[in-house]
Amino acid sequence: MERENQSSISEFLLLGLSSQPEEQQIIFWLFLFVYLVTVIGNLLIILAIGLDARLHSPMYFFLANLSFADICFSSVTIPKMLVNHIIGRNSISYVECMMQMYFFISFGNMDGFLLMVMAYDRYMAICHPLHYTMVMHPGLCILLVAISWVITNLHALLHTLLMAQLSFCADNTIPHFFCDPYPVRKLSCSDTYISDLVVFTEGAVVLVTPFTCIAISYVFIFSNVMKIPSTQGIQKALSTCGSHLTVVFLFYGAIMGVYLHPSSTYSGVDTVASVIFTVMTPMFNPFIYSLRNQDMKVALWRLILSKAIL
Known part of the structure; x- marks a missing residue:
């Protein structure tokens, strides 16, 4: 009865x-291709890291978690769109929409926190190499990932509960292929001031904090690298950061362009940016890391060849 008072609609139209x-x-075939590449590529990274003992280090542990988060992130939105296209319907129930929104926010923010943890790992490896093994022990790595999961899930729960409090009256059409929080909030016929305020305060903190920590880490990294006397030493140090920085710019470039403004100003340009963020970024991550990392390329080739022989 409480939900009926909050919303008079039972489903949304995507x-x-x-x-x-x-x-x-x-679009269907393109998204199907992207989804398969995303799942297979990230799954190969997880398997390569798990099966190759030489990759059992903090950096690759965090990378495996990032690949897992990317698989889950893509699986929240794309499969529903593909199924709707196959069965010839474009609806999603109210409950499914809220659940999709929850996991979208959770896994999306998890990427940012994992990128922050990976930046700290690179900072310790380059700026404090003698203390790296002692500081980045398995217990701390697991704790950092666990804290990230807790924070992102609580963050997602808060925003989903706020969305569930809004009323949706006549218009239930979402100009997107999934329940993106901004276009959904824009459909509400109730006051979204509190929801928008939380986005600009708590939401901004959760989004900007990892980015700020990443930026600070790289300030220390680059200042330390500049002290290395040899050019070869500088190139070796920066090569371990190149892949990570590429993913950071790709991730935050898209997400900040979409989700750091009022929901009432959401437009078609934001839809394109959100597609880049939700669909393309998880697919690019495995290629960026595997193509720029020699150890990862070797491990992936060994994994592929061993499966081919079997």
């Missing part, structure tokens, strides 16, 4: 990214 049947077909 309009997708195009209303043209031909374009919808192209």
